[in-house]
Amino acid sequence: MTIDIIVFALLGFGLLFTLIRFIKGPSLSDKVVSLDTFNMIVIGVISMLALVFNNNLYLDIVIIYAILAFLETIVFARYVEGKQDGNH
Amino acid sequence: MEIISYVFLVIGGIFFLLGGLGILRMPDTFNRIQAGTKATTLGAFSILVGIAFAQPSWILKIVVIIVFIAISNPIGSSAIAKATYKSKNIPSNLVQDAMAKVGEDHDNA
Numbered sequence: 001m002t003i004d005i006i007v008f009a010l011l012g013f014g015l016l017f018t019l020i021r022f023i024k025g026p027s028l029s030d031k032v033v034s035l036d037t038f039n040m041i042v043i044g045v046i047s048m049l050a051l052v053f054n055n056n057l058y059l060d061i062v063i064i065y066a067i068l069a070f071l072e073t074i075v076f077a078r079y080v081e082g083k084q085d086g087n088h
Numbered sequence: 089m090e091i092i093s094y095v096f097l098v099i100g101g102i103f104f105l106l107g108g109l110g111i112l113r114m115p116d117t118f119n120r121i122q123a124g125t126k127a128t129t130l131g132a133f134s135i136l137v138g139i140a141f142a143q144p145s146w147i148l149k150i151v152v153i154i155v156f157i158a159i160s161n162p163i164g165s166s167a168i169a170k171a172t173y174k175s176k177n178i179p180s181n182l183v184q185d186a187m188a189k190v191g192e193d194h195d196n197a
Contacts, residue, residue, distance in 0.1 A: 003094045003097065003098065004097075006098065006101065007097045007098060007100070007101040007135075008101075009101075010098075010101030010102060010104060010105045011101055011104050011105070013105050013108065014104040014105045014107060014108030014109075015108065016108070017105075017108030017109055017111060017112040018107075018108045018111050018112070018124075020112055021111045021112050021120070027117065028175075029117050029168060029171065029172040029175065030117055030120060032168055032171075033111065033117065033120050033121050033124055033168055034111050034120070034124070036124065036125065036164055036165070036168065037107055037108065037111050037124035037125070037128050040104075040107070040124075040128035040129070040131070040132055040157075040161070041104050041107070041108065041128065041131075043132055043153075043157075044100065044101075044104050044128075044131060044132055044135045047132075047135050047136060047139055047153075048097070048135065048139075050139065050146075051097075051139050051142055051143070054143075056146060056149070059146060059149040059150065059153065060149070062153055063149065063152060063153055063156070066153060066156055066157060066160065067156070067160075070156075070160040070161075070163070070164055073164035073167065073168065074163075074164065074167055076168075077164070077167035077168045077170070077171040078167075078171065080168070080171040080172065080175050081170070081171035081174050081175060083175060
């Protein structure tokens with residue numbers, strides 16, 4: 001369907017913008033923030049794949065990915081908190 | 089039913105695009121946290137609601153995902169904001185610093 005292609009194009013541009021910020025982000029916390037947003041957009045992409053392929057199991061993948069993304073955000077936040085300058 | 093589903097999916101895609109654009113264009117770290125987290129939370133809700141309208145038998149897993157995102161995403165953004173504040177890398181044009189008078193006794197939290 002054309003609507004699916006439109007939604008995938010919007011999600012792809014969102015992924016592209018977060019990747020640009022991840023590459024050129026001036027401080028470490030900018031990179032962590034862009035990684036968090038990247039994970040959320042990937043959750044949207046996998047949900048759309050569940051709809052396109054008409055398969056229920058992709059939503060299980062979404063649940064596991066959401067849990068791993070949350071843990072990753074918390075761990076990187078603790079790491080940023082430990083580094084006192086944060087300029088890397 | 090399909091029309092409602094497509095409307096929700098396009099709204100979710102637009103909000104994800106705006107989240108990425110906010111990450112790219114906002115001037116400092118706290119603005120980026122706001123733009124990225126708020127926009128992508130609403131985008132994920134909208135896309136999942138659109139999928140629930142398209143396939144009504146999948147609603148149990150979709151409710152689980154929505155509840156988990158609603159809990160975990162604000163916690164993650166709050167953790168990043170606190171870590172950014174504590175890493176002494178805050179922007180120099182702050183007009184108000186409410187964390188400054190929290191004090192040193194909460195510093196080990």
